[in-house]
Structures are given as C-alpha cells and as structure tokens.
Amino acid sequence: xxxxxxxxxxxxxxxxMFGLLVVPLIRTIQWSFQKVQYGEPGEFIGxxxxxxxxxxxxxxxxxxxxxxxxxxxxVMILVLGYLVATGMNxxxxxxxxxxxxxxxxxxxxxxxxxxxxxxxxxxxFGGVVSGIVRSLTGAExxxxxxxxxxxxxxxxxxxxHLLPFSMLMILAALQGVPAELREASKIDGASxxxxxxxxxxxxxxxxxxxxxxxTIMDVLRTFDNLIPLSPQADAIGNESIMLYIYDVAFRDxxxxxxxxxxxxxxxxxxxxxxxxPFIRGLLKEAKVRA
Amino acid sequence: MLAPFIWTALSVTKPTDVAxxxxxxxxxxxxxxxxxxxxxxxxxxAEYLVNTIMVAVMSTVVALVIGIPAAYALSRYPGYVSAxxxxxxxxxxxxxxxxxxxxxxxxxxxxxxYDTSFALAAALVAINQPFTIWLLRNFxxxxxxxxxxxxxxxxxxxxxxxxxxxxxxxxxxxxxxxxFVFLLAFQEYLTALVLTDTSSKTVPVFITTQLGQxxxxxxxxxxxxxxxxxxxxxxxxxxxxYLVAGLSDGAVKG
Numbered sequence: 343x344x345x346x347x348x349x350x351x352x353x354x355x356x357x358x359m360f361g362l363l364v365v366p367l368i369r370t371i372q373w374s375f376q377k378v379q380y381g382e383p384g385e386f387i388g389x390x391x392x393x394x395x396x397x398x399x400x401x402x403x404x405x406x407x408x409x410x411x412x413x414x415x416x417v418m419i420l421v422l423g424y425l426v427a428t429g430m431n432x433x434x435x436x437x438x439x440x441x442x443x444x445x446x447x448x449x450x451x452x453x454x455x456x457x458x459x460x461x462x463x464x465x466x467f468g469g470v471v472s473g474i475v476r477s478l479t480g481a482e483x484x485x486x487x488x489x490x491x492x493x494x495x496x497x498x499x500x501x502x503h504l505l506p507f508s509m510l511m512i513l514a515a516l517q518g519v520p521a522e523l524r525e526a527s528k529i530d531g532a533s534x535x536x537x538x539x540x541x542x543x544x545x546x547x548x549x550x551x552x553x554x555x556x557t558i559m560d561v562l563r564t565f566d567n568l569i570p571l572s573p574q575a576d577a578i579g580n581e582s583i584m585l586y587i588y589d590v591a592f593r594d595x596x597x598x599x600x601x602x603x604x605x606x607x608x609x610x611x612x613x614x615x616x617x618x619p620f621i622r623g624l625l626k627e628a629k630v631r632a
Numbered sequence: 633m634l635a636p637f638i639w640t641a642l643s644v645t646k647p648t649d650v651a652x653x654x655x656x657x658x659x660x661x662x663x664x665x666x667x668x669x670x671x672x673x674x675x676x677x678a679e680y681l682v683n684t685i686m687v688a689v690m691s692t693v694v695a696l697v698i699g700i701p702a703a704y705a706l707s708r709y710p711g712y713v714s715a716x717x718x719x720x721x722x723x724x725x726x727x728x729x730x731x732x733x734x735x736x737x738x739x740x741x742x743x744x745x746y747d748t749s750f751a752l753a754a755a756l757v758a759i760n761q762p763f764t765i766w767l768l769r770n771f772x773x774x775x776x777x778x779x780x781x782x783x784x785x786x787x788x789x790x791x792x793x794x795x796x797x798x799x800x801x802x803x804x805x806x807x808x809x810x811x812f813v814f815l816l817a818f819q820e821y822l823t824a825l826v827l828t829d830t831s832s833k834t835v836p837v838f839i840t841t842q843l844g845q846x847x848x849x850x851x852x853x854x855x856x857x858x859x860x861x862x863x864x865x866x867x868x869x870x871x872x873x874y875l876v877a878g879l880s881d882g883a884v885k886g
Contacts (some may be wrong), residue, residue: 343705343708343709343790344851346757347790348708348709348713350704350791351701351702351704351705351794352701352702352705352706352717353677353700354697354698354701355698355699355704355761355765357704357723357876358698358754358757358758358761359724359758359761360757362732362736362754362755362757362758362759363724363727363732363758363759364736365737365739366693366731366732366733366734366735366736367732367735369732369735369738369739370731370732370735371735372737380738380741381738381741397723421758429656437669437867438869438873439870442868442872443634443868445868445869445872445875446633446634446637446861446864446865446868447633447634447636447637447805448867449815449819449865449867449870449871450637450861451819451820451821451835451836451860452817452819453820453821453839453840453859454835454836454839454857454861455636455797456638456856457640457839457840457843457853457854458637458639458640458857459636461636461639461640461643461854462635462636462639465650466652467639467643467652467759468659470635470639470657471635477633479780488839502633502636506633510872510875516681532642532753551782551847559725559726562726562728563726563728563729565729565821565822566821566822566836569821569840569843570840581704583728584728584729584730584822587728587730588730591730591734592734592737592826599734602730603731603734604770606728606730606731606734607731608880609728609731610727610728610731613726613727613728614723617722617723617726617806620722621719621722624715624718624722625715625719628712628713628716628719
C-alpha cells in the first residue's frame with residue numbers, strides 16, 4: 343500500500359480522534375496548571391493543583407480503593423471467566439440460550455444494571471440478598487454504609503457486569519484450540535488438571551493477556567456503578583478516582599476544574615504505569631514484525 | 633446472573649405499598665402496570681428513549697464509516713507506523729473519560745452545540761473509535777493480502793476493492809463491531825451526564841435522576857430500566873451467535 347493511500351484511508355478517523363480526543367486532552371493538561379472556572383480563561387499557578395491533590399488524603403484513599411477493586415476484579419474475572427467458558431464449551435445444544443441469558447448483564451448499561459443490583463440489597467426494596475445473608479450468617483450487614491460490605495457489593499456488581507465479555511472472549515479462544523491437542527495430551531497420560539495447566543492455558547495465553555488488559559482498563563475507570571451502589575462513597579472510603587474527579591470538577595458547587603484536571607493527569611500516569619508491561623509487549627511484537 | 637433483572641421486574645409490577653415492604657412480599661397482590669403507565673404519562677421517557685437510540689445509531693454509523701477504511705489501512709500498511717498508531721489507540725481507550733469529556737463540555741458550550749444529540753454522538757464516535765479500529769483491524773488482518781492484489785490486478789482501485797471485495801467478505805466482522813459500538817454508545821452514562829442537560833438527555837441519565845426521589849418515581853425508574861432491558865435482551869440472544877463467531881474468527885487472534 344502506498345503512503346498516499348494509507349493517509350487517505352486513515353485520515354478521517356485520525357482527524358476525528360485528533361479533534362475530539364487529543365485536543366481536549368491537551369486542554370486538560372493545560373488546565374492542570376491553572377486556577378480555572380468553566381467558560382473563563384485560567385490563571386497559571388504552576389504545580390499548585392498537583393500539590394493540593396497529592397496532599398489531599400481523599401486522593402490517596404481513591405487511588406487505594408481503585409487499585410484494590412482493580413486487582414480483585416481482574417483476578418476473579420480471569421479465574422471465573424476461564425471456568426465458566428470451559429463449562430460453556432461443553433454445553434452443546436443449550437449453549438446459545440445460556441450464553442444469551444448470561445450476556446444480559448453485559449449489554450445492559452452498567453448504571454442500569456447497578457440500579458437493579460442495588461435493589462437486591464436495599465432494605466427499602468425488600469433486599470432479597472441481604473435477607474438471605476442475614477438468615478444464613480445472622481449478621482446484619484449495612485451494605486450501603488459500611489466499608490467492607492459495600493466493597494463486596496461493588497466488586498460483585500463489577501464482576502457481574504464484566505464477566506460475560508471476558509467469558510465470551512475466552513470461549514472463542516477455547517473453540518480455536520485444536521481437538522487433536524487435547525487428545526494428544528490425553529493419550530500421553532495427562533490428568534485433566536495437567537491438560538489445562540500445560541496445554542490449554544498456554545495455547546490461549548494471548549487472549550488471557552488481552553482479557554486481563556481490557557479488565558484492568560475498565561475497572562480503573564470505575565464510575566457508573568458507584569452512583570447507585572455507593573451513595574456515600576467518600577465517607578466510607580469507597581470512592582474511585584473517577585468519582586473523585588467528578589466530585590471535585592463537575593458536581594454543582596465544586597467546579598475546581600484545575601484541581602480536577604490535575605487529578606486526571608495523575609490518573610493518566612497511574613494508568614500508563616499499570617499498562618506498561620502490555621505496551622512493552624506490543625512494541626516488542628511490532629519490532630519483530632517490522 | 634439474571635437475579636437483579638428478575639427482582640426489578642417483580643418490584644415494578646407490584647402496587648407501590650407492597651413493592652417496598654420489608655421483608656419482601658411474594659404473593660397475595662395483584663400485579664399492576666401502573667409504574668409503566670405513570671412513566672409514560674408523567675415523564676418525558678419516550679423522548680429520552682428516542683434520544684438514546686438516535687445517538688447510538690448515529691454514532692455507530694459514523695464510527696463504522698470512518699473506522700472501516702482506517703482499520704483496513706492499518707492491517708495492510710507495513711511497519712512501525714501502524715504498530716505505533718495502534719498502541720496510541722490502546723492508550724486512548726484507557727484514558728480517564730473525564731480528561732476528554734470535561735474539555736468537551738466547555739468546547740461544546742463555546743460552539744453552542746451543548747445538550748444536542750449531535751454533540752453527544754460525535755463525542756462517542758471519537759471515544760469509541762480506538763476500540764472500533766482495533767477490533768476491525770484484527771478482522772482485516774485475517775484476510776490474505778493476495779486477495780487485494782488479485783482484485784487490483786483485475787482493475788479495482790483501492791477504494792472500490794474495499795467496497796466490493798473486503799466489506800462483503802467481512803460482513804460478520806463488521807456486524808460484530810457494529811453491535812459492540814452500538815452497545816457502547818447505548819450504555820454510555822458518564823459522557824451523556826456531562827454533555828446533556830434537558831433536551832437530549834438519555835435514558836441511563838434519566839434513571840439516575842429518579843433515584844433518591846419519591847417511591848413512585850423510584851418504581852418508574854425501575855419501569856424505565858425494564859423497558860430499556862427488554863430490547864437489549866433480544867439483542868443479546870440474537871447477537872450472541874455473531875459475537876462468538878466474530879470473536880473466534882478474528883478479534884481473538886489479534
């Protein structure tokens with residue numbers, strides 16, 4: 343393909359991404375060094391926003407909470423995704439129906455799913471799940487106002503929402519593993535565990551890495567589901583970085599755009615650190631191909 | 633997996649005084665569709681639904697029209713340029729939404745297009761473009777290059793080859809990408825929250841504004857959630873075939 347053709351074909355897409363992603367991003371970086379209100383030109387204040395963000399204990403709490411749920415959810419998604427996909431792969435004729443039912447939690451807007459999810463726990467809505475937990479354990483857990491029960495609920499909801507997509511990716515990968523490979527390992531006397539550990543998992547390693555990457559990206563920007571699930575997020579230490587930015591920079595009465603932008607920039611750095619191993623892997627691969 | 637959905641369905645079809653009883657009541661009431669009727673009559677739900685669907689359709693069409701050629705070019709142009717562009721796209725996919733959406737809020741106000749479906753759809757095209765081209769590029773990468781060459785020897789230009797050979801060949805892949813992009817736009821809450829006010833509000837934003845209000849309004853929110861869910865369930869059942877097939881054909885091997 344000639345360079346001119348390449349430019350012509352990719353031009354519109356690049357133009358849109360430049361105008362609507364790069365330009366706003368540059369504005370955010372500018373704002374992060376300014377004291378600024380919506381609709382007014384800002385005033386340069388150097389690193390002031392960064393130092394006030396970093397000295398705010400709320401920022402540390404938000405980073406801790408975000409990293410905590412990212413780690414827990416990613417591990418759960420990989421393990422559960424693999425197990426469910428393996429089971430699903432053996433289903434046969436029922437597979438389409440069950441797959442369709444499972445996909446509902448993924449295709450629903452996250453926030454709508456979270457509203458429904460919150461009603462399972464909400465006493466005002468009868469709270470079926472909290473009722474079951476109470477009768478099983480005798481513990482009266484305050485799902486919305488206590489730190490750990492709330493975290494468990496948020497993690498459960500996030501896994502519930504993200505699992506179908508990961509499962510689907512893994513299922514697609516499993517269907518691409520040649521049957522001969524499985525047979526060969528069986529003939530060689532491998533136990534089912536050994537087959538999974540040494541044959542199937544290495545064969546789909548690429549996809550597991552991709553699922554891991556996508557999950558990390560999605561959970562790092564947790565925002566939507568906390569609105570219904572954790573109405574007092576800040577008070578109980580369950581505020582995500584995105585929710586913190588929203589609170590500082592957009593919610594009525596607190597439109598500290600500069601501070602919010604500084605947190606945005608810090609969040610970008612954090613995300614880049616988390617993604618670094620994946621980006622390095624991709625670069626290496628590109629070098630090999632080129 | 634369906635429990636929250638079933639529980640919501642039960643709650644919104646109960647009379648208001650029973651719906652919020654604790655412990656929950658399962659029998660002995662007459663189901664009612666009052667919440668749905670109220671939703672329809674006392675709120676602008678129909679309008680919000682039209683907004684949501686319009687934004688999703690517009691942004692899907694535009695995303696594919698500009699994304700397909702870009703993805704094709706990335707799959708065919710050799711070397712470092714494509715790889716770097718794809719990595720940049722990946723980074724953009726992972727950016728915190730607010731870092732682009734808050735400036736968009738100000739820019740759209742300055743341009744006078746704040747609170748229009750057009751602005752929201754344009755924002756979503758851009759936000760979802762990195763994902764769109766990643767997915768589509770992987771589908772194109774599966775098609776052997778010799779096919780392009782054959783078509784071009786037969787007298788096709790690059791563009792007509794793309795239109796006459798590639799797109800028909802890749803229909804399942806494009807369908808898969810289209811479903812994903814549609815869902816992403818349809819689900820979007822944060823961007824719609826920031827870029828819309830009253831006239832182009834979408835259903836997810838509407839549902840959250842109903843929370844923390846009176847009990848009947850809460851039930852209306854549930855009814856809205858149900859109405860939004862039902863068509864989406866249909867999509868899930870129809871789409872799962874294409875999603876699995878599409879993913880195992882292309883995206884997965886990336």
